[in-house]
Amino acid sequence: MHKRKKIVVKIGSSLLAHSENLTLRYAFMNGLMSDFAQLQKDGYDIILTSSGSVALGLNMVGKRPDEAGILDKQAAAACGQPLLMNAYRQIASEHNMDVAQILVTAEDMEVRRRFLNIKNTMTRLFESGILPVINENDSIATHDLRVGDNDRLSAKVAQMVEADLLIILTSVDGLYDRDPSEADAEFIHEVEDVSSHLESTTGISELGSGGMLTKMQAANMAQHAGVETLIANGIIERPVSSLLNNERRHTRCLVTGKTASPLQIWLGNRLQVAGTLVIPNAVATSVAAGECGIGRQDVLSIQGSFTKGDVLHVYDEDGREVARGLTNFSSEEVMLMARHIDMAVEEVIGYKTRSDIIGSENVLVLADNHLQIDAPDQDQKMVIPV
Ligand code: GLU
Numbered sequence: 001m002h003k004r005k006k007i008v009v010k011i012g013s014s015l016l017a018h019s020e021n022l023t024l025r026y027a028f029m030n031g032l033m034s035d036f037a038q039l040q041k042d043g044y045d046i047i048l049t050s051s052g053s054v055a056l057g058l059n060m061v062g063k064r065p066d067e068a069g070i071l072d073k074q075a076a077a078a079c080g081q082p083l084l085m086n087a088y089r090q091i092a093s094e095h096n097m098d099v100a101q102i103l104v105t106a107e108d109m110e111v112r113r114r115f116l117n118i119k120n121t122m123t124r125l126f127e128s129g130i131l132p133v134i135n136e137n138d139s140i141a142t143h144d145l146r147v148g149d150n151d152r153l154s155a156k157v158a159q160m161v162e163a164d165l166l167i168i169l170t171s172v173d174g175l176y177d178r179d180p181s182e183a184d185a186e187f188i189h190e191v192e193d194v195s196s197h198l199e200s201t202t203g204i205s206e207l208g209s210g211g212m213l214t215k216m217q218a219a220n221m222a223q224h225a226g227v228e229t230l231i232a233n234g235i236i237e238r239p240v241s242s243l244l245n246n247e248r249r250h251t252r253c254l255v256t257g258k259t260a261s262p263l264q265i266w267l268g269n270r271l272q273v274a275g276t277l278v279i280p281n282a283v284a285t286s287v288a289a290g291e292c293g294i295g296r297q298d299v300l301s302i303q304g305s306f307t308k309g310d311v312l313h314v315y316d317e318d319g320r321e322v323a324r325g326l327t328n329f330s331s332e333e334v335m336l337m338a339r340h341i342d343m344a345v346e347e348v349i350g351y352k353t354r355s356d357i358i359g360s361e362n363v364l365v366l367a368d369n370h371l372q373i374d375a376p377d378q379d380q381k382m383v384i385p386v
Contacts, residue, residue, distance in 0.1 A: 004126070006163045007039075007240070008047045010154035010218075014171045015234045016052035016084070022059050024052075024083070028235065029091050035238045036131060037095035045126045046240075047161060048099075048133045049154035050088070056080035077138035088133055098130045103137035106147045109156055110270060119160050155218035159225040159265055166222045167243060168215050169234030174251030175212060191253045194220040219253035224268070226259035228252065260364075267311060267324050267364040275304025275331055276313045277357065284316035287323050288367050293360035294325070296337040296345075306331045312358065323365050325358035 015028055036046050054073045057080025058065060063072045085101050092099045102121060108114045125132050134157055136147050147153045151168060158166040175197060176185040191197055194216050219229040230243055232250035242248050260268070278301045279287070279294060286292045294314060306312065307330045314323040329337065329349070334357055336348045346352045 002043055004043050004045050005165070006045045006047070006161055007165045007167060008049060008154050008158040008161070008163045009036075009240055010049040010150055010166070010168045011051065011234060012150070012168075012170050013051040013055040015169060016050070017055040022055055022065075024056060024087050026087065026091070029087055030094075031237055032234075032239060033088070033091045033095050033097065035240050037092075037097050038238075039241055039244075040097065040129060040131075042241075046131055047122060047157060047163070048088075048131060049150050049157055050084065050133050050135055051150045052084045053077040053080035053135055054138060056083050074139045081135065084135075085133065092131065098128075100125050100130050100132050102132055102134045104134065104153075105137050105141045109147075109160070115160065122161060149214045151214040151218040152221065155221035155225075155227075155229075156269060158222050158227045159269075162225075163222075163227050166218070166227050166229040167240060168218065168229060168231045169239055170215070170231065171233065171235065173233045173249055174231045175216070187249065188251055189249065191216075191219065191251060192256050194223065194253060216253075221268070223253060223255050224260040225265055226255050228255050263362070264364045267326070267362075270311045270324070273313050273324065274306035274310035275302060275327075276315060277302055277334075278315045278317060279322070281316045281318065284314075284320075284322045287314065287363060288365050290360070290363075290365060293356045293363055294358040296334070296355055296357055297341055299334060299338040299357060302331060302334055302338075304331060308333075314358070314363075321366055323358075323363050325364065326362040327358055328354065329357060 011032070016025055017023065018025055036048075039046060054068075054076045055065065057076030057078065058068060058072070060079040061068075061072050061075045063076070068076065081101075081103070085099070088099045102118060104118060108118060122132050134153070136150065136153055138146075141147075147156065154166060154168065157163075172180060173187065175188045175191065177188060177197075178185050188197065197216055198213065215229075215231050219231070222229045230250050230252055232239070232243055232248070236242060236248065243250055277294060277299055279298045280300060283292070283294070283298045287294065300317065304312075306327060308328060310327055311324055312327050313321055314325060316322050327334070333349045337345060337355070337357075340348045345355045
């Protein structure tokens with residue numbers, strides 16, 4: 001028997017809700033479910049990352065998308081999610097398919113045990129031929145620790161299940177070299193280096209929280225995990241199988257270069273970062289080139305209170321974030337070791353150990369990793385020069 005292929009499909013709010021009255025687009029959902037039913041028979045396990053809860057719940061809380069604040073959206077998500085799942089359940093059953101719901105927060109993906117529970121639940125659902133529908137649990141996710149948009153959530157899911165493919169369906173055909181409403185905008189069929197396309201990707205659809213930028217970031221995350229991403233229009237019959245059969249145009253983001261290790265993927269996905277180190281520009285260049293880790297002589301200042309094993313942001317002197325990495329020491333130890341550079345490590349901290357603050361094997365260089373979280377505003381944290 002052939003191994004079943006795993007595909008993560010991401011559907012944006014603009015495909016699920018009519019923009020004028022924020023009601024469900026049944027015809028679209030029906031086409032999608034009919035396509036999924038056939039694909040399941042053809043040997044694919046599909047995971048649907050579906051937005052729409054906020055858009056579909058806004059009517060109930062009496063708000064339009066442009067006037068809704070965070071609380072309104074959290075309440076709307078609580079109203080819209082059951083509407084969405086009810087529609088999926090009904091439509092799927094017409095195609096002899098069952099659906100299941102998994103709501104996650106960014107933190108759930110970071111705590112190893114919860115991460116494994118989500119993964120194992122999905123595996124078990126596949127065994128019974130059930131379609132998992134995933135969304136962020138917007139009603140309980142705290143603002144600063146949210147994945148925030150389902151493009152990146154879908155990439156995290158693709159990393160988690162080691163998917164064969166990530167498909168992001170949206171309301172445009174794919175990526176253009178500039179705003180597609182400009183007359184000479186050119187369609188981009190294939191993307192190797194996501195970084196070179198980040199500038200042409202501003203613009204957000206009215207209903208979703210993403211835009212082409214978050215799609216490119218998602219593609220970049222997937223790329224590092226060795227997963228190819230297809231970005232395509234969803235408003236078409238057989239939206240997924242037509243792509244698998246290469247019947248229509250789309251943007252394909254290739255997997256290039258080295259696939260990141262599970263540790264690097266985990267480092268890149270961290271939302272909770274415990275502290276910061278500032279290092280000289282010359283050292284930053286070597287770290288970025290993958291030539292070294294960070295020694296105690298390299299620390300110019302530190303921020304935050306952290307313990308061994310926490311993830312640190314590493315900045316150069318001009319405030320550019322260069323890397324993230326796992327620290328071998330607590331903040332107090334780093335401070336002491338950096339201040340007393342002429343003393344042996346053992347004398348300063350009381351035990352014998354290696355002296356790298358962050359070993360080169362525990363560093364994720366950010367040059368070509370467009371992470372899903374912005375670095376914290378440096379000025380807002382207390383800086384302690386060593
Ligand atoms: N989780 C949000 C929702 O269900 C969607 C986020 C997004 O649009 O990417 O409405």
